[in-house]
Amino acid sequence: MTDAGPLLEARRVFKGFFGNPVLKGVDIALRPGRVHALLGENGAGKSTLINLLSGALAPDKGAIAIDGQPISRLSPASARAAGIAVVQQELSLAGDLSIAENIGLGAYPRRFGLIDYAALARGVREVCDLVGLTEPLDMPVADLALGRRQMVEIAKALFRKPRVLILDEPTSSLSAHEAGVLGRLIATLRDRGVAILYISHRLNEVQALCSHVTVLKDGGVTADRSLAGVDGEGLVRLMVGRETGELFPPKPQQRVGKVRIDVEGFSAGLVRDARLAGRAGEIVGIGGLVGQGQEDLLLGLYGAIPAKADRAEIDGRSGLPVDVAAANAAGMVYVPADRKHEGLVLPHSIASNILLPSLGRLARGGLRDRRAEAGLVADLARQLMIKGDVARPVQALSGGNQQKVALAKWLPLDPGVLLLNDPTRGVDIETKREIYLMLRRFAAEGRLVILASSDTPELVHLCDRVLVLREGLVAAELSGPAITEAAIVGAAMGVEQGEGIGRKTVQ
Amino acid sequence: MMRAKAILRNPPLLTFLLVALVWLIAGLSLRGFGAYGHLRYLLELAAVIGIAAAGQTLVVLMGGIDLSVGAVITVTAILLPLLSPAWDPTGLVGVALVLAIAVGIGLLNGAGATFLQVPPIIMTLAMATFLQGMLVLVAGGSAVTVQNPAVLLLGQSRPLGVPAGVVLWILVSACMLLLIHRMPIGARFLALGANPLAARLSGVSTTRNTLILYALSGFFAGLAGLLLLGMNRQGYVGIGDPYLLTSIAAVVLGGTSILGGRGTYAGTIPGAILLVTTTALITVVNASPGWRSIMFGSLILALLMISGREARR
Structure with missing residues (x-):
């Protein structure tokens, strides 16, 4: 079955935004009856590739081909007509409309120019049974829990009877049970000959479901191979591995200064019961997948969101700052990730x-x-x-x-503690180098730099110590030579080093 | 060409030139418009609007709006005669008490906006409605006559031929320009107006500045109320009503962004003068009061469309 020609291909596609290349000659081929995994770190270009495949964006160079025929200008409408369906990470449902209306939206069956609600209900019932949605079909989507809404989103994609189904992190908001239903559904669709592209940060799911993988790294394909015989660690190795060049200043010998921050039992936003200590002269990295509480940790320390701690000492004073002004007075400053809106x-x-x-x-x-x-x-x-x-x-x-x-x-x-949230996001390489040098200099001047970053190499090559957050908890604390990309990615995804895969959520 | 562009990009200057142009044309074509007495009268009327719009300018700069300006003016005008004790020959005690009440109302507005997170437009509108109800209870329907010497002096005297109200306006203008352009708090208001989140993360306290802001707005509205009372010699329910729309119109005519973060009181000054000039020109036209109101409303709208063009953000 996998010998059939690809249904949907990207052929050496290039795409950049504002002179910043995101995809640099990427090939991918989705074949019928195959579940294809797309892996890559944040910012590797996965979302851009999906947008090219679904016609939401046009490539700068290269082509998208359907059934082997290159399409010059693929629009979202023609992609839909060709049977390509995408389940986006951000839900795109209309909250006030019912489950049935959302699923049928844009493809309502008509009768004498009016919506044929009876036919709609029949078709919708069918796909809802497939994904295990038992709620009344006239229920407004806004009343559903996040995981159920995700299932509606998937049902909506199935309603169009797709030949190619692209799932962008579909399980991130699903319960284990729902993820299991989805896993069985994907297997059924695969056996019916649908080509599936599956994007997930959960490597155990990738192993359980997928038979082929494409790995993106910095806009290029670093692996395009069968998954037969690849274990959890092998997957992590596929995602990591690249030369870092001279981008980072050398790490100095660890000179331990006085304790600048020492908090225990710290909770703020998503973060629960964290322990964090930092000394003058250190650069402490905070890593993890996007949205695991990194920002809440920094904002909580900064007094910008409510936070509490069993014990907190900041530059000799006990207690967390009550507001931003107090944090500034205590010598703590914050550089937000979204500089346009927050900085x-x-x-x-x-x-x-x-x-x-x-x-x-x-x-x-x-x-x-x-x-x-x-x-x-x-x-x-x-x-x-x-x-x-x-x-x-x-x-x-x-x-x-x-x-x-x-x-x-x-x-x-003259801050003693600098809290930085992804300071190099969207920054060109030359300025990145300048910022890294600057951070090293700040540390050498006896300041403590706490750096949350979505860029793993930055954590490895710049930081003296790294905390990895997962679901608001400190999943690992690494220091010295133990800071490796594999260790950080592994801890972020819950893959224990040397123990293969963690819990299986999908059978 | 470059200079013309610079003028177009400088709303205060543009508004000022518009005023000069209108005065020139009206002075040449209408008998009596250019007389010193008439122009002085216009400035005196503009002073009330200008002072009421001082607080409004600050509030708008910070991205809010104060819809209680008219009600605060009425409150001060009606309460002053009641709160001026007979034993005080200067009348200053009554003035201080009434201004303290105006500041208190402003603080309540600020507290609602910052602690209860009520949108300013709702908070100040509710406050205005509340105050109007209170006034009906306190004053009934009757007008009150003012005997307070300080207020009468403010409204009636003309040191060196210049009305005291205009002198007060000049003082207020100097303070406002100093506050906006030379004091740290002015820069903080502007930063909060342009991007409250970034300003807060930069250590600018939203709570503190919101309270100060609405207190100032209450204070200036109270001051305008005292001046109006002194000029009128009588206070009645509804005396402040016309000053709500005009205070906002003067701010926007002066080129201050209604979205906050950009503008200056230097524009509000000619904005206030332009508004009273418009009113005066409408009065010259022989029409019923109903038609005058309609003309005034349409003109303000037209003026705002000309000078209030602003890039969408």
């Missing part, structure tokens, strides 16, 4: 942004001291090599320079 006041000038935390300190007699302000801004712009006129709005800068402004504004406070 910077985009329409305001570079100078205003840099000055915002220092306004009060620079004022004399209640009035702003223009000359002191200008001096400070000029000094920081030179130190951090921020290019351009400081009176320009910050939104005119490149991502890398914006990030430097977001960092620069904190330096006048």
Whole structure:
């Protein structure tokens, strides 16, 4: 059966955004009756590839082929007509509409120009039985739990009788039971000759369901092979493994300074019962899959969201900061991941942004001291090599320079602890190198740098110690030579090193 | 060409030029418009709007809106005669008490907006309705006459030929420009207005600044109420009503973004003058009060469409 020609292919596709290449000549071929896994870390280009395959984006170069025929301009509508269905990670359901209406949306059976609700109900009932949805069909989707909504989303894809089914992390919100139902459903569809592309971070599911794998790394394919005889560790090895170059400054010999942060039994947002300690001169990394509580950990320490701890000591003072102002006063600063929405006041000038935390300190007699302000801004712009006129709005800068402004504004406070949330996301390689050097320098100056990152090499080559979070818990604490990509990826996905796979959620 | 573009990009200057143009044309074509006495009268009227719009400018800069301005003006105008004790020959005690009440109302608005997270538009509208009900209970339907010497002095005297109200407005303008452009808190208001989340994560306290802001708005509305009372010699329920729309219109005419984060009081000043000029020109037209209201409303809308164009964000 797998000898049949591919139903859907990407042939050497290239795609970039704003001059930033995301896919660099990727090939993938989905064959009927095969469950094909697509693996890769965050930012490897998986979502972009899915968008190309479903016609949501057009490739810059290369082609998408259906049944062996290259299609010049694949639109989402023509992709649907060709039998390609995608179950997205972000749910795309209309909450106020019923289960039946959502499933049929865009493909309602008509009779005399009106919606034929009887025919709709028959077709919907059929796919709901397949995915195990037993709720009344006229129930509004908003009343369903997240996992049930995901099942509606899958039923919606099946309603169109797809020949190619793309599932983007379908089990991330499913219970073990629902995941089991989905696993059996995928096997049934495979046996009927549907070509399935399965994206998941859960390697045990990939092993149980898939027979072929494509691994993406930095926009290129690093593996395209059968999964026969590959175990959990082998999968991790396939995902890791790449030269890192001279991007990172050398790690100095560990010089232990005074304790700057020591918290125990720390809970904030998703994070439960975490223990975190850091000393002056250290760069501590926080890793894990996206959304496992990394941001909550930083925001909780920073006093920006409610947090509690059994015991907390920050630079000799006990207790967590009650708000951001208290955190700043204690010498803690925070650089958010989403600099456009959380880090910077985009329409305001570079100078205003840099000055915002220092306004009060620079004022004399209640009035702003223009000359002191200008001096400070000029000094920081030179130190951090921020290019351009400081009176320009910050939104005119490149991502890398914006990030430097977001960092620069904190330096006048002489912070003892820097909390950084993915500071190199969307930043070009040259600025990345500058930022890494800067972080090393901050540590050498006796500061503590706590760095949450979705970029595993960054954690391995920059950090002295790494905490890996999974579902809000500290899944592993690694230090020194134990910090390897395999160890971090393994801990993030719950694969114990040397023990093969963890619990099986899909049979 | 470059200069023309710079003027177009500078809303306060643009509004100022518009005022000058209207005054020039009206002065040349309408008998009596250009007389010193008439222009002085216009400025006196503009002072009330300008002072009421001072607090509104700050609130709008921070991305909020204060719909209780009119009600606060009425409250001060009606309460002042009741709260001025007979033993105080200066009248300053009554003035202080009434301004304290105005600030208190503003603080309540701010507390609702920041602690209860009620959207400012709802909070201040509810406050206005509440105050109007209170006033009907306190004052009944009758007008009150003012005898407070300080307020009468403010409304009636003309040191060196300049109305005291205009002098007060000049003082308020100086303070406002200082606050927005030379004090740290002004930069914080602007940052909160443009991106509250980023400002908060930069250590700018939303709670503290919201409270200060609405307190200031209450204070300036109270001040405008006292001036209006002094000019009118009488206070009655509804005296402040016209100043709600005009205070917002003056802010927006001056080029301050209704979405917050961008603007200056320097634009509100000519904005207020433009509004009273418009009213004066409509009065010249021989029409019934109903038609005048309709014309005024349409003109404000037209002016806002011309000067309030703003890029969508």
